[in-house]
Amino acid sequence: MNITYESVAVSSRIRLARNFNDYPFPGMLIRSPHAKEQASEMVRTVHEELNALEEFDFYDVGTLTEARAAYLVERNLISRDLVRHSAISAALIAPDESISVMINEEDHIREQYFMRGYDLKKAYERITGIDDVIAESIPFAFDKEFGYLTACPTNLGTGLRASVMMFLPAVSRRGLMRRLASELNRLGLTVRGASGEGSGAEGDLFQVSNEVTLGFTETEILAAVEEALRIVVQFELRERERMKKEGGISLRDKVTRSYGILTNCCVLGMGEFMELVADVKLGIALGLLDCGRGLSALDDHIIAMRPANIDRLNGRTLTESERDAFRASETVAFLRKKGIFV
Amino acid sequence: MNITYESVAVSSRIRLARNFNDYPFPGMLIRSPHAKEQASEMVRTVHEELNALEEFDFYDVGTLTEARAAYLVERNLISRDLVRHSAISAALIAPDESISVMINEEDHIREQYFMRGYDLKKAYERITGIDDVIAESIPFAFDKEFGYLTACPTNLGTGLRASVMMFLPAVSRRGLMRRLASELNRLGLTVRGASGEGSGAEGDLFQVSNEVTLGFTETEILAAVEEALRIVVQFELRERERMKKEGGISLRDKVTRSYGILTNCCVLGMGEFMELVADVKLGIALGLLDCGRGLSALDDHIIAMRPANIDRLNGRTLTESERDAFRASETVAFLRKKGIFV
Numbered sequence: 001m002n003i004t005y006e007s008v009a010v011s012s013r014i015r016l017a018r019n020f021n022d023y024p025f026p027g028m029l030i031r032s033p034h035a036k037e038q039a040s041e042m043v044r045t046v047h048e049e050l051n052a053l054e055e056f057d058f059y060d061v062g063t064l065t066e067a068r069a070a071y072l073v074e075r076n077l078i079s080r081d082l083v084r085h086s087a088i089s090a091a092l093i094a095p096d097e098s099i100s101v102m103i104n105e106e107d108h109i110r111e112q113y114f115m116r117g118y119d120l121k122k123a124y125e126r127i128t129g130i131d132d133v134i135a136e137s138i139p140f141a142f143d144k145e146f147g148y149l150t151a152c153p154t155n156l157g158t159g160l161r162a163s164v165m166m167f168l169p170a171v172s173r174r175g176l177m178r179r180l181a182s183e184l185n186r187l188g189l190t191v192r193g194a195s196g197e198g199s200g201a202e203g204d205l206f207q208v209s210n211e212v213t214l215g216f217t218e219t220e221i222l223a224a225v226e227e228a229l230r231i232v233v234q235f236e237l238r239e240r241e242r243m244k245k246e247g248g249i250s251l252r253d254k255v256t257r258s259y260g261i262l263t264n265c266c267v268l269g270m271g272e273f274m275e276l277v278a279d280v281k282l283g284i285a286l287g288l289l290d291c292g293r294g295l296s297a298l299d300d301h302i303i304a305m306r307p308a309n310i311d312r313l314n315g316r317t318l319t320e321s322e323r324d325a326f327r328a329s330e331t332v333a334f335l336r337k338k339g340i341f342v
Numbered sequence: 343m344n345i346t347y348e349s350v351a352v353s354s355r356i357r358l359a360r361n362f363n364d365y366p367f368p369g370m371l372i373r374s375p376h377a378k379e380q381a382s383e384m385v386r387t388v389h390e391e392l393n394a395l396e397e398f399d400f401y402d403v404g405t406l407t408e409a410r411a412a413y414l415v416e417r418n419l420i421s422r423d424l425v426r427h428s429a430i431s432a433a434l435i436a437p438d439e440s441i442s443v444m445i446n447e448e449d450h451i452r453e454q455y456f457m458r459g460y461d462l463k464k465a466y467e468r469i470t471g472i473d474d475v476i477a478e479s480i481p482f483a484f485d486k487e488f489g490y491l492t493a494c495p496t497n498l499g500t501g502l503r504a505s506v507m508m509f510l511p512a513v514s515r516r517g518l519m520r521r522l523a524s525e526l527n528r529l530g531l532t533v534r535g536a537s538g539e540g541s542g543a544e545g546d547l548f549q550v551s552n553e554v555t556l557g558f559t560e561t562e563i564l565a566a567v568e569e570a571l572r573i574v575v576q577f578e579l580r581e582r583e584r585m586k587k588e589g590g591i592s593l594r595d596k597v598t599r600s601y602g603i604l605t606n607c608c609v610l611g612m613g614e615f616m617e618l619v620a621d622v623k624l625g626i627a628l629g630l631l632d633c634g635r636g637l638s639a640l641d642d643h644i645i646a647m648r649p650a651n652i653d654r655l656n657g658r659t660l661t662e663s664e665r666d667a668f669r670a671s672e673t674v675a676f677l678r679k680k681g682i683f684v
């Protein structure tokens with residue numbers, strides 16, 4: 001992992017989908033008269049086993065405030081589907097937010113490992129450790145032919161989804177996303193906007209992940225994803241070079257103006273913030289802006305500036321305009337302090 | 343003159359229009375077979391008389407390069423009409439650019455005194471000194487009933503035009519220019535865009551000047567202009583207060599963003615430059631931006647950033663994009679150095 005790679009592959013996420021043999025799948029369970037008892041049995045067992053391994057923060061989704069749930073969703077630690085299942089669902093989250101185990105989302109168990117940058121092998125080893133512990137507590141639903149059984153057939157087999165958040169300003173601004181997407185599809189991968197299925201691209205961020213979970217081993221899937229990502233990174237880097245060569249002073253102007261607005265504004269909506277930050281990140285990537293402590297601090301800041309994250313930082317629910325003002329002043333301070341400058 | 347006044351009344355200009363008895367008016371002269379001889383006789387006489395008083399830079403318009411002429415026009419030291427009369431015209435300009443005497447523009451003599459801020463009495467005294475010297479050299483065309491005779495009847499009588507360049511962001515942005523204009527018309531004054539007759543307003547700058555030159559003494563005209571200007575200044579200041587009160591954070595946001603772009607851009611066209619600078623000046627006027635050495639340095643910078651001025655600073659004719667790049671880098675440096683900041 002080097003800075004060039006990191007400037008494209010922002011963060012990685014590996015998740016495993018698992019279900020238990022002895023319980024109805026969540027979609028069924030929630031309609032069962034024994035939902036509460038069965039769910040708390042599962043939750044208690046998983047909680048105990050995992051806490052024996054290491055310390056996790058425990059969240060009973062049914063008692064979560066709306067604000068706290070939104071905060072966790074924005075940080076990708078829980079999903080909206082988990083919140084919808086609040087009658088039966090829970091989450092265990094590592095204090096450093098690298099691991100999240102969701103109970104009774106679409107499947108009984110969704111184990112997720114998150115990291116900055118991109119090291120799928122390390123991510124997979126880490127999540128396997130968690131998976132083994134849970135597997136010992138309650139037997140998983142596993143079929144010799146189909147592998148792990150899941151609620152949705154797209155997760156059948158390994159239940160493994162590796163997704164990498166990619167910053168692709170050059171490919172997307174040069175109108176090449178469609179070409180990239182079809183190339184990735186050929187390799188068994190999909191590209192989506194940053195916020196997941198159906199979402200538009202925000203700030204030139206795209207999620208690349210494997211489509212196929214069945215018929216290959218975990219190692220084969222990860223190797224295929226790594227290979228595809230290498231192609232994406234090279235494609236993006238080549239287009240950045242072209243962009244830099246062809247963009248000249250008007251590209252630099254765009255980048256430095258966005259920086260100028262971000263370091264001087266008083267009001268900043270989320271959408272504009274994402275666009276301007278994408279310009280600044282592009283500028284850093286192209287060497288047009290100096291970047292002290294780097295991209296990953298900026299990526300953390302982006303997450304911290306989401307609405308529910310802002311509310312949590314303030315300890316109360318803000319109005320939209322209060323958030324825009326807070327986002328502006330925090331961003332001005334952040335960029336000036338972090339030593340990112342023209 | 344205080345800073346508040348100066349933040350509205352940017353600069354003042356007094357000019358006198360005069361013609362000589364013994365020569366055909368310029369519009370006739372230029373078509374005469376003796377144009378050259380008669381013109382050089384006039385020019386020589388005026389030049390000698392004025393140089394005896396103090397030192398002036400002398401410009402024979404016929405031998406001026408196009409670039410130099412454009413430069414002087416941009417600095418309001420000569421007019422486009424003078425350039426059109428290049429076969430017979432000349433100009434004498436004080437090294438500090440406070441005084442310019444144009445020979446054979448629309449009238450034989452146009453004497454102009456220019457100053458930052460607004461002190462019409464001082465301006466008039468200064469230009470009268472020049473006028474007296476010229477009057478001694480060649481007798482002026484003067485009629486007992488009509489006063490000084492001029493090519494255009496609108497200048498008849500005193501030949502005096504007092505114009506004040508006014509920065510009216512609040513009045514104009516709040517849609518009150520029409521109301522102000524009709525009030526001024528009632529008082530015998532006109533309002534025009536910054537670049538003179540027929541020009542649109544640039545950067546919220548407007549020229550206010552007396553319409554009537556006949557039937558009043560010079561002192562009466564100047565007193566009427568001063569009185570009208572007091573009204574304009576008060577009107578603008580009142581509207582600024584309202585703007586500040588009502589504008590809140592979105593007004594501050596507009597001002598600080600414009601500042602952010604001006605201090606970070608790489609390309610800056612003249613039109614956008616004027617708009618952004620107007621925001622910054624408004625911000626200074628409203629106390630939203632700190633301003634070290636103040637507005638008048640900024641006003642000098644605005645003039646220096648006009649196309650022909652940029653060419654002269656570079657010692658050659660630049661392309662439009664070269665100028666935009668130069669304007670950007672000079673403005674970034676100027677604002678950072680001058681201690682104008684958020």
